[in-house]
Amino acid sequence: MEIKEEIRRSIERALKKIKVKKYPEILLERPQEREHGDFSTNIAFFLAKELRKTPQEIAKRLAEDIRPDPEIIEKVEETKGFINFFLTEESLFKNLIQILKREKDYGRSELGKGERIQIEMVSVNPTGPLHVGHGRGAAFADTLANILEAVGYQVEREYYINDIGTQMENLGKSLRARYLELLGEEVEFPEYGYQGEYLVKIARRLKDREGNKHRKEKIEFFTQYAHSDIIEGIKRALKDFGIGIDSWKKESDLRKKGKVEESLKNLKKKGYLYEKEGALWFRSSQLGDEKDRVIKKKDGSLTYLASDIAYHEDKFKRGFDHLINIWGADHHGYVERLRAAMSALGHPKESLDIILYQLVKLSRSGRPVAMSTRKGEFITLREVMDEVGRDVLRFFFCMRSSYSHLDFDLELAKKESPENPVYYVEYAHARISSIFKKAKERKRKRRKIQKIDLKLLHTPEEKNILRLLILFPDIVASCVQNYQVHSIPNYLRELASEFHTFYNRHRVLSEDEGLTQARLALVEGVGIVLRNGLRLLGIAAPEKM
RNA sequence: GCGCCUGUAGCUCAGUAUGGAUAGAGCAUCGGAUUUCUAAUCCGACGGUCGCAGGUUCGAAUCCUGCCGGGCGCGCCA
Structure with missing residues (x-):
């Protein structure tokens, strides 16, 4: 952001003046106390040892020498070794003008320089519907993807489908058993079968549509039938959750195209494979994993890891600059072996990031809700979405x-009360919309920004809002830096809070035309930022509530 | 047993990447605010040995070691 850049440069000039050449990256933070200004740096603490002076002395000296653009910074001050910067009114107003001008684009940037990033998300095995936990991964991944797009990356969202293997066979066996059950035959339910109610429903659909003509059908038929039914359900659930997947990649396709054998050949060529006890092993322990892993079993079949290696190598071949995998924490044991494989194949470590999300502990009014996929005891994403609403979720x-x-409490999430921060943020937006609606009714329109005297915004509440608005682009950028998204909702809540405070103390539409105009500009700015933030989260900004 | 995540106010969590100012929110509790553009709001009060014990440092919630509690994972399963 240009303001921070200007401050940074002014510090560097001052450092040069006192002949300091080596210093760490200059960090500008937002102080907790208003009296400590808008930005502050702790650079003096780092220089203390080398210069053999106390941080206070250094900071004091620097504070005198730092001369940022007086149009941006009104005051530079030293307190207890920190150097604090105070923004001018002018820069706050300029920022508001920027917001009104850029609208949807405020907060967006070109940091990513158009680099191509692929985010692998959800990738839940098609053996059952998505449950709540998967929803967390999906919401998180999609939001991160939105943010990456906002800062100028080209993002592809991909879902990887493990559509072959023992699990699919078990799925087919389970459906067959359910189907035959419905036809009144005595069948034993498969040992590792999926007991969930959803398979009974699929069996019923099959029977209703096609009667008993599949009685003698092979397992493959049932596998295929269950698989496509479940995948369709997953697709619908994601769509209704507001998540668009750009690419669905099937494991079976990788196999068909010989990608797996190809990857194994590559690994072999580089000397990372060996045979032991009739199986083929990957020497992953040499690359950071705790032990070696089997790639091809004694019976000749490939392990999950074999496909995964091929899958990730294929991703690299597709030309992405960077890969991000969003995995549930229950998969953390696979992180090291996959990373090992990628470095064995010569892909730099930094080019693949695996971000884990912890599982969701679901409760209802404080009482925990049990979940187990195989037994079919779980709450689906669909159910929770229906119950609490997509946006809240x-x-x-x-x-x-x-x-x-x-910790996710179903009752709490449903409450339309102060306990629920979603409504709090949405309500701020609805109030702003309402102001504009009222203004329109009274035939009052916001003038062109050049014709508004923003200097009339001088109350502490107005200043607080302006100061918060200026932070938004930084908040977005910081999400990219640490691959987290939670500062967006937190920021929105803070902005909503500042707005509500302002709203309660001051009127926007008043007899004073100049002030009305200035305040209309202010709240419009708030509305824009709220909308932009909510859009990143994939949440609608309501006009009324 | 080993590995990953986690432990901050009564509850749910920020803050930990890069050590720095009197540790911050929301909810709950208590008290107050509405003739006004939406009270799904606002204002105030109460509330903390940052799991415990050491260490490093001018300075530790943040780094290191050990211990304790919670979650997850540890197959030639997927």
Whole structure:
């Protein structure tokens, strides 16, 4: 952001003046206390040792020497070794003008320089519907993808389907058993079968449509039938959750095209494969994994890892500059072996990031809700979406760091009360819309921004809002830096809070035409930022509530 | 047993990447605010040995070591 850049440059000039050549990256933070200004740096602490002076002395000296553009920074001040910067009114107003001018684009940037990033998300095995936990991963991944797009990356969202293997066979066996059951035959349910109610429903659909003519059908038929039914359900659920997948990649296609054998050949050529006890092993322990892994089993069949290696190599071949995988934390054991394989194949470590999200602990009014996929005891994404609403769910899922174990209380999420931060943010937006609606009714229109005297915005509440608005692009950028998204909801709540405070103390539409105009510009700015933030989260900004 | 994540106010969590100012929110509780553009709002109060114990440092919620609690994972399953 240009303001931060200007401050940074002014610090560098001052450092040069006192002949400091080596210094760490200059960090500008937002101080907790208003009296400490808008930005502050702790650079003096880092220089203390080398210069053999106290941080206070250094900071004091620097504060005198730092001369940023007086149109942007009104005051530079030293306190307790920190150097604090105070923005001018003028820069706050300029930023508001920027917001009104750029509208949807405020917060967007070109940081990503058009690089191509692929995000692999959800990738849930097609053996059953998506459950709530998967929803968290989906919401998180989609939001991160939105943010990456906003800062100028070209993003592709991909879902990888494990459509072959033992699990699919078990799925087919399970459906067959359910189907035959419906036809009144005695059948034993397969040992590793999927017991969920959804398979009974699929069996019923099959029977209703086609009667008993599939009684003698092979397992493959049932596998195929269950698979496509479930995948269609997953696709619908994601669509209704507001998530668009650009590419669906099937494991079976990789196999058909010989990609797996090709990858194994590559690994072999580089000396990372060996045979032991009739199986083929990958020497992953040499590359950071805790032990070697089997790639091809004694019976000649390939492991999950074999496909995964081929899959990721294929992604690289498709020309992405960077790969991101969003995985549930229950897969963390696979991170190292996959990374090992990628470095064995010569792909730089930095080009693949695997971000884990912790599982969702679902409860209802404080009581935990049990979940187990195989037994079929779980709450689906669909059910929760229907119960609490798509937007609430997406907000809650993105509100916390992906590393924290999310506590999700169904009753709490449903409440339309102050306990629910989603409505709080949405309400701020609805109030703003309402102001404009009212203004229109009274035939009052916001003038062109050049004709508005923003200097009339001088109350603490107005200033607080302006100061917050200026941070938005930085917040978005920081999400990219640490691959987290929760600062967006947190920021939106803070902005909504500042707005509500302002709203309660001051009127926008008043007899004073000049002030009305200035305030209309201000709240329009808030509305734009709220909308932009909510859009990143995939949430609608309501005009009224 | 080993590995990953996690432990901050009564509850749910920010803050930990890059150590820095009196540790921040929301909810809950208590008290107050509405003739006004939406009270799904606002204002105030209460509330903390940052799991415990050491260490490094001028300075530790943040880094290191050990221990304790919670979640997840540890197959020639997928």
